Amino acid sequence: xxxxxxxxxxxxxxxxxxxxxxxxxxxxxxxxxxxxxxxxxxxxxxxxxxxxxxxxxxxxxxxxxxxxxxxxxxxxxxxxxxxxxxxxxxxxxxxxxxxxxxxxxxxxxxxxxxxxxxxxxxxxxxxxxxxxxxxxxxxxxxxxxxxxxxxxxxxxxxxxxxxxxxxxxxxxxxxxxxxxxxxxxxxxxxxxxxxxxxxxxxxxxxxxxxxxxxxxxxxxxxxxxxxxxxxxxxxxxxxxxxxxxxxxxxxxxxxxxxxxxxxxxxxxxxxxxxxxxxxxxxxxxxxxxxxxxxxxxxxxxxxxxxxxxxxxxxxxxxxxxx
Amino acid sequence: xxxxxxxxxxxxxxxxxxxxxxxxxxxxxxxxxxxxxxxxxxxxxxxxxxxxxxxxxxxxxxxxxxxxxxxxxxxxxxxxxxxxxxxxxxxxxxxxxxxxxxxxxxxxxxxxxxxxxxxxxxxxxxxxxxxxxxxxxxxxxxxxxxxxxxxxxxxxxxxxxxxxxxxxxxxxxxxxxxxxxxxxxxxxxxxxxxxxxxxxxxxxxxxxxxxxxxxxxxxxxxxxxxxxxxxxxxxxxxxxxxxxxxxxxxxxxxxxxxxxxxxxxxxxxxxxxxxxxxxxxxxxxxxxxxxxxxxx
Numbered sequence: 001x002x003x004x005x006x007x008x009x010x011x012x013x014x015x016x017x018x019x020x021x022x023x024x025x026x027x028x029x030x031x032x033x034x035x036x037x038x039x040x041x042x043x044x045x046x047x048x049x050x051x052x053x054x055x056x057x058x059x060x061x062x063x064x065x066x067x068x069x070x071x072x073x074x075x076x077x078x079x080x081x082x083x084x085x086x087x088x089x090x091x092x093x094x095x096x097x098x099x100x101x102x103x104x105x106x107x108x109x110x111x112x113x114x115x116x117x118x119x120x121x122x123x124x125x126x127x128x129x130x131x132x133x134x135x136x137x138x139x140x141x142x143x144x145x146x147x148x149x150x151x152x153x154x155x156x157x158x159x160x161x162x163x164x165x166x167x168x169x170x171x172x173x174x175x176x177x178x179x180x181x182x183x184x185x186x187x188x189x190x191x192x193x194x195x196x197x198x199x200x201x202x203x204x205x206x207x208x209x210x211x212x213x214x215x216x217x218x219x220x221x222x223x224x225x226x227x228x229x230x231x232x233x234x235x236x237x238x239x240x241x242x243x244x245x246x247x248x249x250x251x252x253x254x255x256x257x258x259x260x261x262x263x264x265x266x267x268x269x270x271x272x273x274x275x276x277x278x279x280x281x282x283x284x285x286x287x288x289x290x291x292x293x294x295x296x297x298x299x300x301x302x303x304x305x306x307x308x309x310x311x312x313x314x315x316x317x318x319x320x321x322x
Numbered sequence: 323x324x325x326x327x328x329x330x331x332x333x334x335x336x337x338x339x340x341x342x343x344x345x346x347x348x349x350x351x352x353x354x355x356x357x358x359x360x361x362x363x364x365x366x367x368x369x370x371x372x373x374x375x376x377x378x379x380x381x382x383x384x385x386x387x388x389x390x391x392x393x394x395x396x397x398x399x400x401x402x403x404x405x406x407x408x409x410x411x412x413x414x415x416x417x418x419x420x421x422x423x424x425x426x427x428x429x430x431x432x433x434x435x436x437x438x439x440x441x442x443x444x445x446x447x448x449x450x451x452x453x454x455x456x457x458x459x460x461x462x463x464x465x466x467x468x469x470x471x472x473x474x475x476x477x478x479x480x481x482x483x484x485x486x487x488x489x490x491x492x493x494x495x496x497x498x499x500x501x502x503x504x505x506x507x508x509x510x511x512x513x514x515x516x517x518x519x520x521x522x523x524x525x526x527x528x529x530x531x532x533x534x535x536x537x538x539x540x541x542x543x544x545x546x547x548x549x550x551x552x553x554x555x556x557x558x559x560x561x562x563x564x565x566x567x568x569x570x571x572x573x574x575x576x577x578x579x580x581x582x583x584x585x586x587x588x589x590x591x592x593x594x595x596x597x598x599x600x601x602x603x604x605x606x607x608x609x610x611x612x613x614x615x616x617x618x
Binding site: 017018020021023024025027028029031032034035036038039041042043045046048049096097098099100101103104105107108109117119120121122123124126127128129130131132133134135137138139184187188191215216217218220238241242244245246247248251252272275276279280291294297298301302305306309 | 344345347348351352354355356357358359361362363365366368369372373376420423424426427428430431432441443444446447448450451452453454455458459460461462463466486490514515516519540543544545546547550551554571574575578579589590593596597600601604605608
């Protein structure tokens, strides 16, 4: 009798547990699906919001630089070019510096220094982007106006060809300044990814090279870099994704002028900065054009970040098999 | 004799030159590394020094008691601090449970399945997606959906989109660090899986998950771009979640770009408080994480 009730209770409990387990699993899976749905819904609603602009401008949206909201003409070449130019400047400066910092943190610095120094670099990454913007506007812009711009005008402005990149008024704000601030911002990101992947190189490989008499530089060039090549490029793309989409730091110093200019010293704009500045006041087709630009920015950064992740995955896969 | 010694001397000279060249290359490369590291430190110092030296004149009690003033008048940032606190808390409250649930699914049910790989991939991309795009997402979903009304709730949802991938990732990684034996031991005692997850795995991964939440908090409290077209901003005190609400980063953005000195002073003071908070959060997250790693 008591055995039967005990068994019945046991069975009931087993059933309840199974039911709860199934419920738990379904709730978790449903959350994942919800998040994915919300994300794709948001992306599509941006495209939907941009349909007016796309319908009225068609391909001219991407191919002309005639941006005139008053007359309802939207050629987005200037902000698209501005985004690419500032990101390129940032990457040209940031990649070698980040590599140097990662090299320093993994091979050159004495062991006791590596921890604190790494923390300091990561703090630089934690500072909100608006602070970089303010620093750029109040500190870097005067330096550019007084020293850098006149120097570039005098020394590089006269060179035929590339000279036109460096001719311009000493305003301080412009594409070059924006690129510089972006470089300062992405260095901590790229260097901490590089440091992580450099640390993933098996000590055995590096020690073998040192035992053969290789110098630190040779170990990094011939052992560490070949081993981590894909991941290093992945880290660079991660930084690029950041530089393409950065808003606040750029909005402060880029000048916010929607005009295509060959000079890096003249004010320009980027997609993100243009949206940040104008979206609040924009109406109808203008708003639609900005949503479309936002969609373009999302697609571009998505592709860049996807490449970054794929390249980074390759290293972790190798780690798994080694 | 001389004929025999010439080639060996020549070779010795060659290796000497080779050694010298390798040593010089190495010296150049290491000095470059030291120089870049010092440059990084220099910029960190420069930015922090700018922040402290410009903020110090504006740091007083009024900053925390006064409302955002009209131009050329005295005031503080109380409504902005309040708005930031409310929206960040709400974003954490929305993002954490969703993120933990999704992260748990990835680690405990998805494992290495194709679907889980795809979700992890999308999550990693969302992790570094431009925050202004997330603001536009929420604008087109929430603000346009409610007839173009900016609200604190929309701002919090935009911030929750930033919290979410951070929490998903840390939960996933921390749960996968818990030894399989723990799961097996609990399951072999007849504990149902949901109880194993909630009472055994979460407890053991708690430190790591808290680290993730702190890092997310550090990130969203400084975010400006996603709030511009969602919470918008408000010059006055507002505690209604369905109305536009002020936030520290947005006020800093408006005031720093203004021509009024009193507004710029407030912007610097706000920037100082904001950065201190963000850096403290990041340091606390690191401290918790390090302690956990040592205790394991």
